[in-house]
Amino acid sequence: MSIRILLADDHGIIRQGLCSLLEKQPDMEVVGEAEDGQKALELVRQLVPDIVIMDITMPNLNGVGATSQITSEFPGVKVLALSIHSNKRFVADMLKAGASGYILKECLFDELIEAVRTITAGNIYFSPRITDVVVDDYVNHLSDGAKPAKPLTARERQVLQCIAEGRSIRDIAEIMYLSIKTIEFNRRQIMKKLKIKSVAELTKYAIREGLTSLEQ
Numbered sequence: 001m002s003i004r005i006l007l008a009d010d011h012g013i014i015r016q017g018l019c020s021l022l023e024k025q026p027d028m029e030v031v032g033e034a035e036d037g038q039k040a041l042e043l044v045r046q047l048v049p050d051i052v053i054m055d056i057t058m059p060n061l062n063g064v065g066a067t068s069q070i071t072s073e074f075p076g077v078k079v080l081a082l083s084i085h086s087n088k089r090f091v092a093d094m095l096k097a098g099a100s101g102y103i104l105k106e107c108l109f110d111e112l113i114e115a116v117r118t119i120t121a122g123n124i125y126f127s128p129r130i131t132d133v134v135v136d137d138y139v140n141h142l143s144d145g146a147k148p149a150k151p152l153t154a155r156e157r158q159v160l161q162c163i164a165e166g167r168s169i170r171d172i173a174e175i176m177y178l179s180i181k182t183i184e185f186n187r188r189q190i191m192k193k194l195k196i197k198s199v200a201e202l203t204k205y206a207i208r209e210g211l212t213s214l215e216q
Contacts, residue, residue: 004051036060040052159190160206
């Protein structure tokens with residue numbers, strides 16, 4: 001039986017290249033492609049793949065937020081992070097969100113195949129560049145009883161990301177299938193929780209937290 005794979009990356013050329021290579025594997029099948037985290041979440045709900053290969057920095061809903069919702073709703077669906085970022089924060093956030101592996105886009109295709117098969121078998125896989133020190137630091141952080149300094153809910157974090165990307169309240173409401181009033185309430189709550197009074201400061205916070213980037 002083939003491993004059913006969903007690709008989530010906002011660069012079409014990367015999705016196309018990965019799809020072409022993965023489809024050549026006798027035990028793998030690409031069942032869907034998503035250009036952002038929101039679409040990835042919708043496709044997981046429709047297709048229930050075995051594994052999602054997930055970019056981190058994407059519009060509308062980034063890879064961390066999408067992974068958190070996917071693993072919460074579908075514990076049997078595995079997520080493999082595929083990113084340019086080797087920063088400890090990105091790795092830790094993806095692990096906390098429920099990802100089963102993390103590899104870098106600089107890796108060779110053979111490593112991606114190994115990671116997909118390893119994770120599908122119920123194990124964890126990390127690129128050699130994602131060092132044991134990073135993983136140990138994350139595990140120690142979880143075990144020391146400290147609460148993460150992230151007061152926002154998953155919905156609020158998605159709203160914040162969209163605001164930082166310059167989207168209007170109406171656009172955000174359409175993306176998230178919520179009312180304009182609900183999004184306006186979420187924005188007020190975000191500003192209240194973070195003690196921030198301007199969109200510019202919200203954008204700076206979103207970039208610091210890895211919710212979006214200047215590249216979007």
